[in-house]
Amino acid sequence: MEDILLNRRSIRKYSNKHISQETLDYILQAGVRSSNCGNMQLYSIVVTRDTGKKKELSKFHFNQPMVENCDVVVTVCVDVNRFNHWCRINNADESLNNFLFFNVATIDATICSQAIATAAESKGLGICYLGTVTYMAKDISKFLDLPKGVVPISTITIGYIDENPPLTERLPLSSVVHYEKYNDYSDEDIKKMYKEIEDNPVNKGYVKENHKDNLAQVFTSVRYSKKDNEAFSKTYESFVEENFLNK
Numbered sequence: 001m002e003d004i005l006l007n008r009r010s011i012r013k014y015s016n017k018h019i020s021q022e023t024l025d026y027i028l029q030a031g032v033r034s035s036n037c038g039n040m041q042l043y044s045i046v047v048t049r050d051t052g053k054k055k056e057l058s059k060f061h062f063n064q065p066m067v068e069n070c071d072v073v074v075t076v077c078v079d080v081n082r083f084n085h086w087c088r089i090n091n092a093d094e095s096l097n098n099f100l101f102f103n104v105a106t107i108d109a110t111i112c113s114q115a116i117a118t119a120a121e122s123k124g125l126g127i128c129y130l131g132t133v134t135y136m137a138k139d140i141s142k143f144l145d146l147p148k149g150v151v152p153i154s155t156i157t158i159g160y161i162d163e164n165p166p167l168t169e170r171l172p173l174s175s176v177v178h179y180e181k182y183n184d185y186s187d188e189d190i191k192k193m194y195k196e197i198e199d200n201p202v203n204k205g206y207v208k209e210n211h212k213d214n215l216a217q218v219f220t221s222v223r224y225s226k227k228d229n230e231a232f233s234k235t236y237e238s239f240v241e242e243n244f245l246n247k
Contacts, residue, residue: 011126
């Protein structure tokens, strides 16, 4: 298990080998057994295996090839629809369509997602998270027939591995762990902790090909620009208000 946790890498190329239903059930059960608030399990898991459906779904993930080429796509959603239905038929208040429980359910769905990912890796499978799920939440929701109170939170591609990419660099432990209280960073601290990432030849290549001065500029003006962030934020906020908060 230590090897899985400390040598985790995103896998984007998969073989044609199929995951057995027994193995898939184990992976999904690991998600269902994950920690959650009040044992309410405010999430649902949508599994996409059909080849045609995966091809259609890939359009909403910016046509990333691993969506179509993996064996299984798992979309984990915030879900208060099921719990509200239970409350409704038991003459109980429907009290979860608010920002607090959108946040609570998002945490639960995220914990469930990571349990699924770890279980898949423990079975020798590769996984990749897709951030596009929040960018395209409204379209993905429509494609998956999600009712009100259900919002897609994470998408994971799963399959047998057909590549061996190098480990992605991470900030050192001392950069992200604070004991007893938060210790803010000096300019020199920041320069020191990001040096290894900035010196990575691949990242230097990104800087050069995008005609930028440094890697920070690549992140904020190419990969995650303010303009794009604000546009997607507005779309996502509007969808959540309409579909979850019932505003």
